[in-house]
Amino acid sequence: MKTEPALFVKSAGGKEGFVRDGRPMVVFAGKSNVGKSSVINCLLGRKNLARVGASPGKTTNVNYFLVGDAVWFVDLPGYGYARVSQAERERWGRLMEDFFAESERIRVGVHVVDGRHRPTALDEQMSGLFKSCGCPYLIAANKWDKLKRSEREPNLALIRQCLVPDGSGEVFPFSAEDRTGREALLGAISAQV
Ligand SMILES: Nc1nc2c(ncn2[C@@H]2O[C@H](COP(=O)(O)OP(=O)(O)O)[C@@H](O)[C@H]2O)c(=O)[nH]1
Numbered sequence: 001m002k003t004e005p006a007l008f009v010k011s012a013g014g015k016e017g018f019v020r021d022g023r024p025m026v027v028f029a030g031k032s033n034v035g036k037s038s039v040i041n042c043l044l045g046r047k048n049l050a051r052v053g054a055s056p057g058k059t060t061n062v063n064y065f066l067v068g069d070a071v072w073f074v075d076l077p078g079y080g081y082a083r084v085s086q087a088e089r090e091r092w093g094r095l096m097e098d099f100f101a102e103s104e105r106i107r108v109g110v111h112v113v114d115g116r117h118r119p120t121a122l123d124e125q126m127s128g129l130f131k132s133c134g135c136p137y138l139i140a141a142n143k144w145d146k147l148k149r150s151e152r153e154p155n156l157a158l159i160r161q162c163l164v165p166d167g168s169g170e171v172f173p174f175s176a177e178d179r180t181g182r183e184a185l186l187g188a189i190s191a192q193v
């Protein structure tokens, strides 16, 4: 897969703004602050195409990046930020429902989770959305650089057990900081688009 050029094209706050141009989509989701923007930048070899550290809970839109003129990288709004209103939470739920209702264009799902912790209930909900759309499901266990060596195997096993006990997806140790797992994840994405 060509990762250049990569450009931010648009942001959609609702289904009327979704891109429907027939190009395949690689869809990224994750808890807010898990490093989703950093993972996208790392994969694309860019510093700040997807905005890192934009205040958590504020990026409530679906963002579209056109990669190599051929593939959409779609950045879904982060979830699980404590200080958002019930109304915002409901908006997120509706947006996800609308987005996954048009799942035939999703070629692969990339779920960014925190490699240090047990997946949350919302991670499990998100996982269900990815699996229900029937696309290959890849999990990036991010912030891997922060794990002690002794934590690695047990954490991988825990993430697998929580999200893909039936082997319905693949878990990749990943670090947007030191680029652990970049080639492996990019290879798995490339195989689908
Ligand atoms: N140590 C470490 N920090 C990371 C990693 N990925 C992201 N971060 C940091 O985590 C914070 C949130 O990252 P961001 O990409 O904005 O998260 P997003 O809200 O999920 O898009 C930033 O301070 C990043 O520098 C990683 O793999 N390792």
Ligand SMILES: [Mg+2]
Pocket: 036, 037, 038, 051, 052, 053, 054, 059
């Ligand atoms: Mg972000």
